[in-house]
C-alpha cells in the first residue's frame with residue numbers, strides 16, 4: 358500500500374493506545390493539528406467486524422454541543438481541511454501496520470464520526486475524494502443539522518456516492534423517536550423528520566442501488582423509543598435502524614444518563630423488526646469497548662486530562 362510511504366505533514370501524535378486483542382480490539386489516537394487542535398482517530402477490528410474500520414474526525418471542536426457527547430460544551434474551533442481528513446486515515450493505517458496488520462489483505466471502511474459534525478464542513482467531500490484512492494467503503498455519521506448549508510453538503514455527498522465504485526453510507530443520529538426529545542439534546546437546530554425523509558428520497562434517487570439511509574439510536578435508560586412515532590415517517594423501504602446501547606461516559610453521567618436494561622433494548626428491536634425494518638446487532642459495543650468505556654471522543658478527553666489541558 359503506497360500510503361505506507363506517505364509523509365504526514367499536517368498531523369502528528371504523541372500518544373497511541375491499543376485496547377483488547379486481535380479478536381476484539383481498537384487502536385485509539387488523539388491527533389494533533391499544526392495549530393494545536395486535538396481531534397480523535399480510531400481503528401477498530403475483531404471477529405465480529407466484516408471490515409476493519411478507520412474512524413476519523415471532521416472538525417476541531419463542534420458547534421453542536423450535544424448533551425450526550427463526550428466533547429461536552431467544548432467550543433468549535435474550525436473545520437478540518439481535505440488534507441487533514443485524508444491524513445487521519447493514513448496515520449491510522451501506518452499505525453495499524455506498525456501493530457502487525459497486513460493491510461493489503463484486509464477490507465476497510467472509513468467512517469467520519471469522531472470529533473465534529475461533518476455536514477458543517479465544506480471540505481468534507483474533497484477529503485473523501487482523496488480517501489477514495491484507497492478504494493475503501495465509507496460512512497458519514499451526522500446528527501443532521503437543519504438548513505441550506507448542511508443540505509448542500511449532503512447533496513454533494515450524494516453526488517459523490519453516485520460516482521464512487523464502493524458503498525458510501527449516510528447515517529443520521531436520530532437520538533430518539535421523539536422529535537421533541539431530539540430537539541432538546543443539541544445546542545443547534547436539527548433537521549426535522551420531514552427534512553430527513555426528503556433527504557433520504559433525494560439520496561435514493563441518485564443512488565438507487567445504494568444502501569438504505571441509516572437511522573441510529575443510541576439508547577440510554579430514559580431515551581424515548583417507540584416504533585409508532587416513526588413508522589409512517591421513515592418507511593422500511595428507505596430506512597434501516599441501527600441500535601446501540603449507550604456506553605457510560607463522564608459527560609453522560611453528568612447529564613444523568615443510565616444504561617438501558619437489556620430486556621427493554623430487546624423489546625424495542627423486536628418491535629422494529631416486526632414492522633419490517635432491517636435491524637442488526639452490528640453496532641452493539643464490543644466487550645472491549647464496554648470494559649474501557651470507549652465511546653467517541655473518550656480517548657481524546659482522557660488525553661487532554663493527562664496533559665492537563
Ligand code: SF4
Nearest residue numbers: 419421422423426473
Ligand atoms: S455528537 Fe457529534 S454533533 Fe453532537 S457535539 Fe458530539 S461531535 Fe458534535
